[in-house]
Amino acid sequence: MADLRCNFVGIKSPNPFWLASAPPTDKEYNVRRAFEAGWGGVVWKTLGEDPPIVNVNGPRYGAVHGPDRWLMGLNNIELISDRPLEVNLREIKAVKRDWPDRALVVSLMVPCEEQAWKRILPLVEETGADGIELNFGCPHGMSERGMGSAVGQVPEYVEMVARWCKQNTRMPVIVKLTPNITDIRHPARAAFRGGADAVSLINTINSITGVDLDSFAPEPTIDGKGTHGGYCGPAVKPIALNMVAEIARDEETRGKPISGIGGITTWRDAAEFMALGASSVQVCTAAMTYGFRIVEEMIAGLSDWMDEKGHATLDDIIGKAVPNVTDWQFLNLNHVTKAVIDQDLCIKCGRCYAACEDTSHQAIAMSEDRVFTVKDEECVACNLCVNVCPVEGCITMRTMVPGEVDPRTGAVVSGEYANWTTHPNNPGAGCGTG
């Protein structure tokens, strides 16, 4: 059995699966049941100052469904905890006392003034919680009041608040980043500059999930009006993965602890985040869709995969894919591939043909009896046919071996690595910038 124990900036949990700060962690009842179900840790639903904020009394969520009503994306306009601070703190203390082996991190969002943070930090410390997460992410409601993503979008503020917190508590400080920003590396660098122990990401993405075409109102609709909410769930995973990777491979923040969040639904998603540098992961939408029990499959799946591949501990997988994430300019331009269609698997739908003929490189031929073949002399190996083919494994990419002639360019395939920085078409290449 692989060892799934997780040590994230000194916060220990029996496995790396934490529930993200959100409704699943909003109260004692939920968190106790989550721990019973096996979750390694939780980040408690974000606390603010009293009087508590209020939530809307109409729908809070909108959704994007795939075929068969698969919940692909969820959007919410919920704010932070709407329960009194004192109640939350009392519950946190009780839960932590009964579950000492689980990670219990408290998410916080108070106004951008040092006094406000100085007031709340000792109260949290007193609960025995393992750490704090600064919610600089909420894209709606709180940001209009100068909190949440309004802070997260200004690196200087991120740094400043992180520093206040480090100066005023002994607890580890995790900064939760908003993805609603052009370059995620800037707030991440700022967080670490301010002394933060780790970053977590992503929070939700600004979104409108749909428009009701009878009432012409955005969804979810409250009394005829709607507002942008935060998007999460499987649909956001690719965006989150990239942002995690960007921080993991940035000169300044490389190797710093990251808690990966965004669309994690199965063990595999979690393993991917970890491979890109996350050393713990957080889950919200999947738990909200399927309930707490999914963690069983996540734990068993991660453990089985690690056993199968001979990875003994989480350290063996964390960041393993980071060295393979590079900039476009360093990709090997001498790596030549061609699409190949397996005629035995082909069901003759013609989707590859339509895609290539209409929108790409006219590299697929169609015979009268619907046999589809790739024209190597036209194929640029874009992969579109592979992606649109409904049969898995029917169209694959064959790598040409050095010495073969690429019928499209007439050039002999070279075994040498060569990238854009040295390419003759690169105006800057000759000037020694390579």
Add this chain to the structure above:
Amino acid sequence: MNRWTPGIAPERLSADELAANFSDLHPPLDDHEAFVAAGRCYFCHDAPCTAACPTEIDIPMFIREIFSGRPEAAARTIFARNVMGGMCARVCPTETLCEEACVREMAEGKPVEIGRLQRYATDRLMGRNAHPFTRAAPTGHKVAVVGSGPAGLACAHRLAMAGHDVVIFEAREKPGGLNEYGIAAYKTTEGFAQAEVGWLIGIGGIEIRTGTALGRDVTLDDLLDMFDAVFLGMGLAGVNALGIPGEDLAGVEPAVDFIARIRQAKNLTEVPVGRNVVVVGGGMTAIDAAVQAKLLGAEHATIVYRRGPERMGASEYERELAAARGVSIVTNARPVRILGQDRLEEVVFEYTIETPQGRLEGTGETFHLPADQLFKAIGQKLEGVPGGIEIENGKIRVDAAGRTSRERVWAGGDCVAPGEDLTVTATAQGRDAAESIHSFLTGEG
């Protein structure tokens, strides 16, 4: 080919036709189909499918494991509750169990294909003969199990897993019980029953003594002397008789014998079948006998059941399956006489009505069906139960833990009163009795 040969004859169909007829009823799902089928599961809370499964397999969890690309983990989830999960995936009437309960059956009449997904998962693990469990350290306790059907095997496996040594006493030549001799050939193809037994005893600590019958070769007292506990999983060895004139004519036989002959045939072309076949009964056995007679090339196969269709033991799905294979089903008629010189030639039936009190009455009107072969499928009965064991409604009386009226003797499967006579029920009862025996042996019970 002798499709029109009168009487009972082999080779009514060619070897190729027979091979096609007896191929897998539900072909296995491939990876892509399984992924799509698994994606349909809603991961219901406190899932109704699990509650409907007599062994309470954690169905949503195993489906989620398939969905996340882990079929072998799914198999382990299945086997943890039901070690006969491979056979059950093939033979369970899922339309009256898990799939009937699936919320998508309710919603759209199309349940998640739980049975086929279960087969997909279990095939993966069993395909490489991987045994998913390890045995606990030996306890030194010894348990005798009588009968190697699903009840006996499930019981033996659970006990062996807990570290006890088990000897199975089996009267027949091959282990497996009705898995080997009873289940329709197209439900369990390619020697699966024997492969499953081999895989199951891979846990270690189980010895099977075939050709050894309780009552003939060994007595219950012997067993109680030699072993710490005894489990009876002897099924129903006898068959009910019609009790009408002509029953002893050649060509009249129990349906289970015909079915066993098909299962044991090396070559299906060698199994003789009538041109006109009549099956009396209304359960799964009747359906299986009639369908397989048709598949062997009988021109007519007719099931005659004495009450209305709604009272038949066979599910609607199975009746439709039979109809699709060309079996006719006549209801509300009972046999009154079997006619023939040296052998059966025709059967006389009388129409019946059921009174509001549920009593069956003949209407006096009769009809004749020509028949070369008549299969009795009106139920099996308990036989060979040792003395001192209390019987209730023709079956062994047990409590909720499977204890019989005799000290140190447990029982489960078709031979006991509770539960439907199904592979999965037998498995659940064998398993639960093993847990009870284990608590007894380790002093926790």
